[in-house]
Amino acid sequence: GDVITVDVIIIGAGAAGLSAGKTLSEGGITDFVILEATERIGGRIRNAEFARLKVELGANWIEGVNGEKENPVYTLANEVNLKYSDALYDNVSQNIYDHTGYLAPELVTPVVERAEHLFDFVEDLGTKFTNENLDDISVLTAQRFFGHVPSTAVEMVIDSWNYDFVSAEPPRVTSLRNSQPLATDTFLGPDSYFVSDQRGYATLLEPLAYYLNCKGGMCSDPRLRLNTAVTKIEYSTGGVTVHTEDEIRYRGKAAVLTVSIGVLQTDLIHFSPALPFWKLSAIYQFNMAVYTKIFLKFPKRFWPTGPGTEYLLYADVKRGYYPFWQHLDNEFPGENIIFTTVTDDESRRIEQMPDEETLAEVMVVLRKMFGPDIPNASHILYPRWWQDKYFRGTFSNWPIGVSSYEYKQLQAPVGRLYFSGEHCSEQYNGYVHGAIFAGSETAHAVLKCLHEDKCDTLYSRPKATT
Numbered sequence: 001g002d003v004i005t006v007d008v009i010i011i012g013a014g015a016a017g018l019s020a021g022k023t024l025s026e027g028g029i030t031d032f033v034i035l036e037a038t039e040r041i042g043g044r045i046r047n048a049e050f051a052r053l054k055v056e057l058g059a060n061w062i063e064g065v066n067g068e069k070e071n072p073v074y075t076l077a078n079e080v081n082l083k084y085s086d087a088l089y090d091n092v093s094q095n096i097y098d099h100t101g102y103l104a105p106e107l108v109t110p111v112v113e114r115a116e117h118l119f120d121f122v123e124d125l126g127t128k129f130t131n132e133n134l135d136d137i138s139v140l141t142a143q144r145f146f147g148h149v150p151s152t153a154v155e156m157v158i159d160s161w162n163y164d165f166v167s168a169e170p171p172r173v174t175s176l177r178n179s180q181p182l183a184t185d186t187f188l189g190p191d192s193y194f195v196s197d198q199r200g201y202a203t204l205l206e207p208l209a210y211y212l213n214c215k216g217g218m219c220s221d222p223r224l225r226l227n228t229a230v231t232k233i234e235y236s237t238g239g240v241t242v243h244t245e246d247e248i249r250y251r252g253k254a255a256v257l258t259v260s261i262g263v264l265q266t267d268l269i270h271f272s273p274a275l276p277f278w279k280l281s282a283i284y285q286f287n288m289a290v291y292t293k294i295f296l297k298f299p300k301r302f303w304p305t306g307p308g309t310e311y312l313l314y315a316d317v318k319r320g321y322y323p324f325w326q327h328l329d330n331e332f333p334g335e336n337i338i339f340t341t342v343t344d345d346e347s348r349r350i351e352q353m354p355d356e357e358t359l360a361e362v363m364v365v366l367r368k369m370f371g372p373d374i375p376n377a378s379h380i381l382y383p384r385w386w387q388d389k390y391f392r393g394t395f396s397n398w399p400i401g402v403s404s405y406e407y408k409q410l411q412a413p414v415g416r417l418y419f420s421g422e423h424c425s426e427q428y429n430g431y432v433h434g435a436i437f438a439g440s441e442t443a444h445a446v447l448k449c450l451h452e453d454k455c456d457t458l459y460s461r462p463k464a465t466t
């Protein structure tokens with residue numbers, strides 16, 4: 001097949017790949033290509049048609065605003081006048097249901113208050129562990145130090161609201177040191193905005209990728225190669241050769257690989273030579289979580305509406321069984337759309353079910369919450385991120401057992417092959433802003449290599465940090 005020679009090959013046109021291209025451009029390297037397997041830019045930022053409207057199947061919130069450091073996602077959103085609204089999480093104690101229906105606030109308020117104390121305690125312990133450089137423990141272990149672990153249906157749903165809704169994995173899995181308190185809240189700010197713009201959340205990537213001339217999702221710059229899946233990467237200290245499904249080889253002085261950690265954990269891309277053990281070990285230890293929004297449309301509204309009703313919780317004896325609910329009356333008045341979110345094993349389970357089976361389960365839950373007379377949903381839509389070979393999940397979560405030293409190995413290049421993507425942002429992994437920061441940081445390392453000849457050597461094992 002053909003051989004195309006460029007300075008740098010970027011693999012993946014998600015937020016990280018596009019951000020890497022921007023930093024390279026600004027650093028004087030414009031001879032690059034971006035190889036993207038799918039038909040569009042944006043990766044895990046993606047919307048879809050749903051009953052006359054468009055809804056976001058991937059990233060939906062701009063997380064971390066109004067803090068000491070500006071969130072680049074917020075800046076970009078404002079540049080394109082993206083439509084978003086305040087995420088009003090605070091009122092959730094007024095909106096809890098179980099199999100008997102609505103739970104009066106006086107029943108649940110003491111549980112919510114205790115969960116707040118528990119949350120603060122865990123954050124303080126996380127700070128202590130970081131400051132004193134103590135060996136990591138899980139968030140669940142930290143909760144045990146509080147003397148109480150959530151165990152009733154209501155306690156569990158509030159607990160999963162505080163943790164699983166954010167990290168898509170339960171506290172027993174998640175690292176205390178690396179998630180508490182959340183750097184996004186601490187540095188970028190405590191507020192979040194929910195995006196409902198009909199042009200799509202991904203519109204904010206257009207100013208980021210200005211060098212590709214994108215408008216309405218279409219980009220005219222030939223350096224972007226859509227529908228171009230990478231199958232094999234050969235790397236050395238001299239450069240990188242990337243093979244694609246359409247049998248073209250791209251040769252570069254360096255490459256930036258931004259596919260998700262879920263993809264790296266599979267054999268979708270063949271590496272030659274095989275990735276060294278320390279690198280594979282770091283890749284396999286990190287977690288790709290799964291988080292699924294299930295959108296439903298009804299012929300009429302039967303849930304409460306008005307300020308403070310947006311987020312609802314359903315407490316089941318089985319933790320994680322259709323626990324989180326959010327209506328879209330503010331965003332799409334009169335459309336009668338509500339969605340439920342599940343995570344982790346429940347996501348994996350429903351990904352394997354046909355829509356009708358999931359809908360039947362969801363209707364049973366809704367009838368417990370709102371009574372037997374509510375109508376059936378007319379539409380259902382949910383994505384299968386975990387089954388998709390180009391994603392294999394939704395976002396990374398830092399598990400217990402991965403130290404900062406091992407994390408550096410996840411980020412480290414092998415030869416001239418550089419790794420990037422949201423999972424490579426030490427502070428902000430899992431988020432769109434994490435992907436943007438990581439893409440830029442990796443591109444800076446590539447610039448240093450190409451301009452100053454300061455490149456990491458093949459198989460170099462990153463030095464331990466204290």
Ligand SMILES: Cc1cc2nc3c(=O)[nH]c(=O)nc-3n(C[C@H](O)[C@H](O)[C@H](O)COP(=O)(O)OP(=O)(O)OC[C@H]3O[C@@H](n4cnc5c(N)ncnc54)[C@H](O)[C@@H]3O)c2cc1C
Nearest residue numbers: 012014015016037043044059060061230394421422431432
């Ligand atoms: C359901 C869901 C909800 C989320 N909610 C939020 C949120 O509210 N707020 C937030 O900040 N973040 C959220 N996130 C996380 C956020 O979307 C991601 O962290 C971010 O978009 C990841 O960007 P990335 O560039 O690192 O990876 P990706 O977007 O995955 O980009 C990598 C690209 O590589 C491509 N690729 C894969 N394999 C190949 C191959 N072999 N050859 C060529 N290309 C390939 C993929 O198609 C993809 O386009 C959510 C994600 C999901 C899925």
